[in-house]
Amino acid sequence: MTTTPPPVPDLITRMERALVLLAYFIELDGDVHLPMYEKFEAELTALKAAADARTRARERLALYRRAGEGKAILSRNLSLSSSEGPLPYLGL
Numbered sequence: 001m002t003t004t005p006p007p008v009p010d011l012i013t014r015m016e017r018a019l020v021l022l023a024y025f026i027e028l029d030g031d032v033h034l035p036m037y038e039k040f041e042a043e044l045t046a047l048k049a050a051a052d053a054r055t056r057a058r059e060r061l062a063l064y065r066r067a068g069e070g071k072a073i074l075s076r077n078l079s080l081s082s083s084e085g086p087l088p089y090l091g092l
Contacts, residue, residue: 012051015044
């Protein structure tokens with residue numbers, strides 16, 4: 001009988017869990033873990049900012065797709081048709 005492994009949590013969730021664990025270690029051992037805690041905290045802030053930026057970019061792209069050619073980038077050669085793949089004119 002084979003079982004599938006549980007899904008791996010995303011990096012933001014893992015960083016949040018690591019911060020809780022580090023907070024526990026700080027309570028047990030004192031300030032020795034504070035530098036790592038601060039580093040993880042800064043990394044978590046950066047990960048959340050990047051996730052927010054990706055969300056905003058997706059929302060902007062969805063708005064452009066709904067608005068059609070009359071908004072944002074105007075070019076007769078550009079198309080957001082899914083038949084051409086994801087944004088071929090941007091090299092993506």
